Amino acid sequence: MLQKTSSGNFFEDFRLGQVIRHAVPRTITVGDVSLYTALYGTRFAVQSSDAFAAAVGYPESPVDDLLVFHIVFGKTVPDVSLNAIANLGYAGGRFLKAVYPGDTLHAVSEVIGLKENSNKKTGVVYVRSTGFNQHGEEVLDYVRWVMVRKRDENAPIIEQGVPTLPKALAPGALGTACPRIDGAEWNEALAGSPFRFDDYEVGEKIDHVDGMTVEEAEHQIATRLYQNTAKVHFNQHSESKGRFGKRLIYGGHVMSLARALSFNGLANAFHIAAINGGRHVAPLFAGETVFAWSEIVDKQPLAARSDVGALRIRTVATKDKPATLFPDKLADDYDPSVILDFDYWALLPR
């Protein structure tokens, strides 16, 4: 009798250059969009209103970029990170094509790096994951690396290698998922802010003021919506005996909370064009309250288009500590309240 269940891949199961086609394709609908709004309270006008989106140049409201990210990410979990100890980071993420309700996404990953740890018990796996729509068009790709257990400490790792990853996407790589925006039709009162690309300065820091407390039911509902199967998020029976004694909240949930909170200060940053990097600095648990602040790291026009410009933003999320004083990376380590350090390019109308 064949073993019918999958226990996921262990470190020695991966090969450099290996291509993994992930299950299960997923049609995104307005139902998913409503749940995303209900889980985070996001308010960006392009994604909230078909009428606003149509006025500025989209055919209709596109699906929130991070909802697309979470759904693509979720597909990779059973093959890449079911036996992961830690999700170490992201880099080189590009939103390549807008996704609309009715589109069906699937995902493919390529193993681009393998590095065994000196303890021989674990190793770091680097994958470039790509999300495709039903026409086979790439909608998103990104690199992530995770620390994965070995099944057998004695299993030899033949070929290793660590990829060179960009610190940030070049501005020239941005904007393919964004149609030409008609800035004259960008109604600032409806969008919620008069501040466009030119109003932000490099070095500027913004405290997003509000805080959001997370409940177990909320992060479980979110993570299942993304069909993310990582056990640590759902199984209190096993987690009660685990590292933390409780369920760990999916890191992407924090990204979406921080992004939604950032509306207050960045209301016109309507599109995440690229994810330069992301680090889950510390875990979040139910009952804790998330705050966020952002820093404008860079600002760049986009080649050959004058409708939008790109702000490179670092959004830092904290827990149980308002962001008034911008808790940040210290000399050696982060302020203990910091849970997320997220570096991305967002587009704003000019």
Add this chain to the structure above:
Amino acid sequence: MLQKTSSGNFFEDFRLGQVIRHAVPRTITVGDVSLYTALYGTRFAVQSSDAFAAAVGYPESPVDDLLVFHIVFGKTVPDVSLNAIANLGYAGGRFLKAVYPGDTLHAVSEVIGLKENSNKKTGVVYVRSTGFNQHGEEVLDYVRWVMVRKRDENAPIIEQGVPTLPKALAPGALGTACPRIDGAEWNEALAGSPFRFDDYEVGEKIDHVDGMTVEEAEHQIATRLYQNTAKVHFNQHSESKGRFGKRLIYGGHVMSLARALSFNGLANAFHIAAINGGRHVAPLFAGETVFAWSEIVDKQPLAARSDVGALRIRTVATKDKPATLFPDKLADDYDPSVILDFDYWALLPR
């Protein structure tokens, strides 16, 4: 560097006659409708079934009236009540046009009253808020008044005034959002009740029997669905140091729970045509159980149409006390269990 975040308006920031165009427009979809059903368990047949709605005269199921109300209300929060201490009341609410999935709503408010309190620390702001669809048609308007903090106690308030508000809408103002209903096609078995307009008597009281316990995750999901940004509903970190030590549930959540519970006794009261008044008598907190009872205050035919009639209903919601004995307003004050006193006109087939 310009201040990018909004801290909301304080009492001295409002002017009589001021018009505020609120962010952010919102397209309502079947996803929102499903969430509304899942949050309250509402069962009114016109809103539950496209087939039932089409049989009686709607093109398809309209969006629940209170979902429309909450979405319009949510838009007004960042401008009107971010610094509110209390939401004091509603009056003169009219549902003017049916809303269908796919419609996009935005909201505008006019300041129609200002009254500084004698302590000079707060004042009462009266606004008439109007919700519009994507064609610029009015779908809902209502007055609410809130007590708002002053930023600066010494700020002078130049012009004050208190509007005269109707105790109830006149029957002649009702019904514009309701198409002609074909009463012969109104299937009572499917609707859940044989009782039509003529079966109710003025003075009649109905105990809606059932109770519903509210969880933190539920009211947070609801309130974010409405893109309502009032901090007291979401931020346990700050609320733990506040008046109640815990998060306050959005008052509109209670309205929707009471309305859903009222199905048992008012199943054919398919459309809220007007909100005469509403008062959040006491706060609701997670873990508490909501009950409701209703009194028929008035009944009126609608001019020039014989298909439907209007019941003026007072629905009273309590917490942690069944409504068997109709807990009510006493001589001086309300029974301590009462949390909502809601006065509205509902239409029923004749």
Add this chain to the structure above:
Amino acid sequence: MLQKTSSGNFFEDFRLGQVIRHAVPRTITVGDVSLYTALYGTRFAVQSSDAFAAAVGYPESPVDDLLVFHIVFGKTVPDVSLNAIANLGYAGGRFLKAVYPGDTLHAVSEVIGLKENSNKKTGVVYVRSTGFNQHGEEVLDYVRWVMVRKRDENAPIIEQGVPTLPKALAPGALGTACPRIDGAEWNEALAGSPFRFDDYEVGEKIDHVDGMTVEEAEHQIATRLYQNTAKVHFNQHSESKGRFGKRLIYGGHVMSLARALSFNGLANAFHIAAINGGRHVAPLFAGETVFAWSEIVDKQPLAARSDVGALRIRTVATKDKPATLFPDKLADDYDPSVILDFDYWALLPR
């Protein structure tokens, strides 16, 4: 004044042969489908992806079979089981026609059995419930029996009788809700498993590995989504004084959790064609973690079609105990961890 509220039927209110047309019809939408995914994390490819469904022979993704079951079941509660003490079992359930988003369901039940208990305080009611779509076509029927209180112990029960129920549906009765499946287009990588009908053996047991902890908000949201009005699921005020001191989770919630967990091992079992039987062995409460294992009880080809075969599966759900050792029915009783014993026919591609 007529009593406007319903207190449900008591045992002496039922008559053999009585036909009950249930309120309220319900249009199922993609919003309901998203919530279903978010509540259980279900991943079966046919229901998850319009593109996958279309490739193998469906017009688009059908609505999950158990979501259809829960919605039909929910309609029967106010008339059949509002005064039930226990939901004793299911039998003879057939999925007769696929349901798609936009379809409207209503339900009719026939009383097919009545058996008073010797204590004269309760009796067992057997109903055959049928769900219909907006075209009047049967989409599902099933028998369930419940123990219902008598209003009056002295009420005489005139006609009694117990129906003969099949232990399992015959294979010839299966498959009418399933279009011809193009097995060559069944992409195993996308579906999540290489194991088709021929790869399973009678007697094979599968531990589905994962566990899912249930929160109060989750089961309440689910049960309201199904417009199921049974008080025990929602009212902590009354349940705190009841049998268990807490809210009881709707048994169907466990069925859907177990089915979603069974994806890991049964990913290609894409359609529940029939429910042979089901028993809620013990109650589930919030905070407990559900596990599941399955046994292949029988396997049969379907007459006149070579595209799919039927596995008869027994899925057993446990709480707070992993299914590694297959906790089961013992000589006299079940292992104390078992909460559900669910026997159904599922179709797989050949």
